[in-house]
Amino acid sequence: MAMAKSKPMLLSPFLGCLTAALVGVYWPIYLLHPSVAILGFRIAMFATCMTLCVLWWRLDVTRAERELAGILAIVVIVAFATSWFSINPERALLEWLKLLIISGAAIGLCRALRHAPTAKAFSTSLIIASGIIGALILTTYLRDMGLVAPTYEATRAFKGHAENQGISLNSIAFDCMFSYVCGMCLVRGTRKFWLLGLVLLAICSALTGSRAPLATSALSGLILLTINALRSRRLLIWAGGALLAFAMVWGPAVAVVTLKSSEMSAFTEGRWGLWSVALQKFAQRPLLGYGFASVDDDPIPYTVNRGGYHSEYFTLLAEQGVLGTTAVLGLFVFLLRRCWGLAFHRSYTWQNGQWALLGCLILFLRAGVEIDGLFGIAKGPGDFLAYILVAIVVNRFSREEDYVTANHGTYGSASRALASLSPIPPAI
Numbered sequence: 001m002a003m004a005k006s007k008p009m010l011l012s013p014f015l016g017c018l019t020a021a022l023v024g025v026y027w028p029i030y031l032l033h034p035s036v037a038i039l040g041f042r043i044a045m046f047a048t049c050m051t052l053c054v055l056w057w058r059l060d061v062t063r064a065e066r067e068l069a070g071i072l073a074i075v076v077i078v079a080f081a082t083s084w085f086s087i088n089p090e091r092a093l094l095e096w097l098k099l100l101i102i103s104g105a106a107i108g109l110c111r112a113l114r115h116a117p118t119a120k121a122f123s124t125s126l127i128i129a130s131g132i133i134g135a136l137i138l139t140t141y142l143r144d145m146g147l148v149a150p151t152y153e154a155t156r157a158f159k160g161h162a163e164n165q166g167i168s169l170n171s172i173a174f175d176c177m178f179s180y181v182c183g184m185c186l187v188r189g190t191r192k193f194w195l196l197g198l199v200l201l202a203i204c205s206a207l208t209g210s211r212a213p214l215a216t217s218a219l220s221g222l223i224l225l226t227i228n229a230l231r232s233r234r235l236l237i238w239a240g241g242a243l244l245a246f247a248m249v250w251g252p253a254v255a256v257v258t259l260k261s262s263e264m265s266a267f268t269e270g271r272w273g274l275w276s277v278a279l280q281k282f283a284q285r286p287l288l289g290y291g292f293a294s295v296d297d298d299p300i301p302y303t304v305n306r307g308g309y310h311s312e313y314f315t316l317l318a319e320q321g322v323l324g325t326t327a328v329l330g331l332f333v334f335l336l337r338r339c340w341g342l343a344f345h346r347s348y349t350w351q352n353g354q355w356a357l358l359g360c361l362i363l364f365l366r367a368g369v370e371i372d373g374l375f376g377i378a379k380g381p382g383d384f385l386a387y388i389l390v391a392i393v394v395n396r397f398s399r400e401e402d403y404v405t406a407n408h409g410t411y412g413s414a415s416r417a418l419a420s421l422s423p424i425p426p427a428i
Contacts, residue, residue: 011055012052012055012056012112012115012117012118013115013117013118013120013121013122014121015048015051015052015055015112015118016052016112016113016118016119016121016122016125017121017122017124017125018048018125019045019048019049019052019109019122019125020121020122020123020124020125020126020128020129020179020183021125021128021129022041022044022045022048022381023126023129023133023175023179023381023384023385024125024128024129024130024131024132024133024179025129025132026041026175026380026381027133027136027172027175027381028132028136029041030167031136031140031167038380041380041381042098042101045105045384046101046104046105049104049105049106049108049109049112050104050105050108052108052109052111052112052118053107053108053109053111053112055112056111056112056114056115057111059111059114062397062398062401062402063397063401064338064394064395064397064398064401065107065110065111065394065398067334067394068106068107068110068334068390068394069107071330071331071334072103072106072107072331074327074330075099075103075327075328075330075331076096076099076100076103078320078323078324078326078327079096079099079292079320079324079327080093080096081288081323082288082289082291082319082320082321082323082324083095083096083291083292085288085291086288086289086290086291086292086294087290087291087294087297088291088293088294088297089291091291091292091293091296092291092292092293092294094292095292095293096292102383102384102387103387105384105387106387106388106390106391107391109388109391109395110390110391110392110394110395110398111395111398113186113391113392113395114395114398114399114402119186119395120186120187122186123182123183123184123185123186123187124183124187125183126179126180126182126183126388127179127180127183127184127187127193127196129179129183130176130177130179130180130183130196130200131196131200133172133175133176133179134176134199134200134203134204136172137169137172137173137176137203137204137207137208138203138207140162141155141158141207144158144161144162145157145158150206150207155206155207155208158207158208159208159210169208169210170208170210170212170213170370171370171372171380171381171382172208173204173205173208173210173212173213174212174213174366174370174372174382174385175380175381175382175385176200176203176204177200177201177204177213177217177362178359178362178363178382178385178386178389179381179385180196180197180200181355181358181359181362181389182359182385182388182389182392184197184352184355185352185355185356185359185389185392186352186392187352189352201213201214201217204217205217212366212369212370216362216365216366216369217362219365220358220361220362220365221358222244223361223365224354224357224358224361225241225244226241226244226245227241227357228241229241229244230242230245231344270310271309271310271311271369274309274310274311274314275309275310275311275314277298277309277318278309278311278314278315278317278318279314279317279318281294281318282314282317282318282321285321286321286322287321287322287323288320288321288323288324289316289317289318289319289320289321289323289324290318290319291319291320292319292320293319294318294319295308295309295315295318295319308371309371310369310370310371311367311368311369311370311371312367312368312370312371312373312374312375313325313367313368315371315375316328316329316375328374328375331374331390332364332374335360335363335374335389335390335393336360336364338356338393338394338397339353339356339357339359339360339393340357341353341397342356342357342393342396342397343356343357347396347400349396349399349400349403350396350399350400353396356389356392356393356396359389360389360393363386363389372386373386374386374387374390
C-alpha cells in the first residue's frame with residue numbers, strides 16, 4: 001500500500017505548519033498593506049497546498065477523495081456556466097477563478113493530512129494562529145478604545161471605526177474562532193486548549209461589537225447538545241432535547257411571523273433590507289442569477305456591503321440562481337453527512353468527530369448572516385478555513401480507509417465508511 005511505503009518527510013510537516021500559520025499572519029499584514037495581504041495570502045495558500053499535494057502524489061486516491069473531487073467539480077462547472085451567462089461575464093469569470101483555486105487547495109490539503117506528522121503540525125499551527133488573531137483583536141481594541149469597558153455602545157463605536165478603515169471585525173472574529181475549531185479537530189483536547197477556546201470566545205464576543213460570533217457559536221453548541229440529547233436512551237434527557245429542538249424551531253418561526261419589517265431590520269442589524277434586495281434580484285433572474293460580485297452594481301446604500309448580502313444563502317440566490325444554489329447546497333449536504341458520520345460512528349483512527357460536526361453547524365448557521373464560508377471565493381482566511389474543514393473531514397475518511405484496507409483488506413464506499421462500523425453508544 002502506498003501510504004505504508006511513503007517515507008515521512010521533514011518538508012511536509014513544515015509546509016503544513018506554514019499553511020496554517022498564513023491564517024494567523026493575514027490580519028496583521030492586512031492592517032499594514034491590505035492589497036499585499038489579500039493577493040499574497042491567496043498565492044501562498046494555493047502554493048503550499050499544491051506543493052503538499054505533489055509531495056504525496058504517490059498515495060493511493062481514496063474513495064473519499066474521489067467523492068470530494070466529484071462534488072467540487074460539479075460546483076465549479078455549474079459556477080462557470082452561471083458566470084458565462086451573467087450580466088458581467090468578465091468580472092464573474094475572474095471571481096470564478098478564485099473558486100477554482102480554493103477548491104484545488106482543499107483537494108491538495110486533504111491528501112497531505114493523511115501524513116500524521118503533517119496533520120499534527122498543521123493543527124497545532126492553526127490553534128496558534130487563532131491565538132494570534134485573538135491577541136490582535138484585544139490589542140487593537142486597547143489601542144483604539146483604551147481601557148474603556150467593552151459595553152455594547154463602546155464596541156459598536158469600535159466596530160464602526162474599524163469598518164471606516166476597511167477592517168471587518170465580523171470576519172476577524174470568525175477566522176479566530178473557526179481556526180481554533182478546525183485545529184481542535186486534529187489534536188487531543190487538553191485543559192490549556194479548552195481554556196484558550198473560552199478566552200477566544202470571550203474576546204470575539206465582547207470586543208467586536210457584533211452578536212454574530214457569540215450567537216453562532218452558542219447556538220451551534222446548543223444544537224450539538226440537543227442532537228446528542230435526542231440520541232440518549234434516558235427518557236428525561238431525550239425529553240429535554242426534544243423541548244430544546246421545538247423551541248429552536250418554533251421561536252424563529254414566531255419571530256418572522258409576528259415582528260414588523262422595521263423590527264426585523266433592527267434585530268438583524270440591517271440585514272433584513274439586504275435580504276429583501278437579494279430576493280428581488282433572484283425573482284428577476286431565477287435560473288442563473290446575476291453572476292459573481294453582481295452586488296457591486298447595486299445602488300447606495302447597498303454598495304456599502306460589497307461582496308454579498310450578509311448571507312451566503314441570499315447571495316447564492318441573487319448571484320447564482322437556482323442552478324448555482326443547488327450545486328453549492330449539494331456541497332453543504334456532502335459536508336453535513338460526512339460530519340454526522342464522524343460524530344456518531346466508531347472510528348479506528350479518530351475520536352474528534354464532535355468537533356467536526358460543531359464546525360459544520362457553525363458554517364451553516366453563520367452562512368445565514370455572513371458571506372465568507374463554503375460559498376466564499378478566496379477573499380480571505382474565512383473562505384479558506386471553510387474548505388480546510390472540508391479537507392479535514394474528507395481526510396479522516398481517507399485515514400479510516402487506509403487503516404481498514406491495511407488491516408482488513410477491503411473497505412467499501414466512502415459514503416458507507418463509518419456507517420458500516422458500529423454506532424457509538426449514546427454518551428449521555
